[in-house]
Amino acid sequence: NDLYAVFGNPLGHTKSPFIHGEFARQTAQNLDYIAIEASPGGFAASLDAFKILGGKGANVTAPFKVEAFALAGDRCQRAELAGASNALKFEDGRIIAENFDGVGLVADIRENLCTPLRGRRVLMLGAGGAARGAALPILEAGPASLTIINRTVAKAHALRERFSSFGDIVSGGYADLGAGDFDIVINATSASLRGELPPITERVFARAGLAYELAYGKGLTPFLKLAKRSSVDRLADGVGMLVEQAAAAFAWWRGIRPATGPMIEKITVPLI
Ligand code: ATR
Known part of the structure; x- marks a missing residue:
């Protein structure tokens, strides 16, 4: 199975492994997705180890988004302008940086909130x-x-x-x-x-x-x-934004777009 991970600290409450696991099932993709809580000064080393282990890509959350951007050899425009990256892809030993946070926000506002x-x-x-x-x-x-x-x-x-x-x-x-x-x-x-x-x-x-x-x-x-x-x-x-940015990263990595509606329904907590 191809291996992906989310890096952050703390990660105690992260929903990303659940979301990507469900996306993989839904789209019949063979992949594993794990959470890696790097130490505050240990992101670069832990990302490197993950790459050597055969990791194909990663999500990055606080406090490592700026460092992820800095470590990448190629940066997509959105990451470039954000000065930060929440999604990385490893290709031929290179790290490509993307940022799907804003894309996820806009998709949620337009599509889910109509x-x-x-x-x-x-x-x-x-x-x-x-x-x-x-x-x-x-x-x-x-x-x-x-x-x-x-x-x-x-x-x-x-x-x-x-x-x-x-x-x-x-x-x-x-x-x-x-x-x-x-x-x-x-x-x-x-x-x-x-x-x-x-x-x-x-x-x-x-x-x-x-x-x-x-x-x-x-x-x-x-x-x-x-x-x-x-x-x-x-x-x-931001729960819809979380799911939408995850779907955008998944599509970027795997070339297939999962449906987001059922996942948003599953993890939404009513605002009361
Ligand atoms: P993040 O990555 O979550 O955006 P950040 O880069 O530290 O975190 O930015 C936090 C943002 O929230 C800033 O815009 C900050 O305002 P300042 O730039 O003036 O610090 C804003 N912020 C945090 N607490 C706030 C508060 N109580 N009232 C208004 N703005 C606040």
């Missing part, structure tokens, strides 16, 4: 690694505008500059967030991981039809609670 991005006004909170991974696929989906707001304003401006050739971007700090003229509000900050709320009020949701939390498995985060109180039609966490 919310078009084309022509919509999108607000993204955060300008860290997660936001950088999401920016290009969002812009490629053709929104009317993408507004990037971050606590450290300079990072929001830097993201705008990095992606300005791909679409209309407005950047600023939370103080610049005026009336809620947004159709889709995405929380790409890591605030929810600590139960915090970025400094927004209900006003940002005034016209929003979808509030999307990139974190998953946290139930109703402070961000989603505020959106719910503001009567946003549709609330979502």
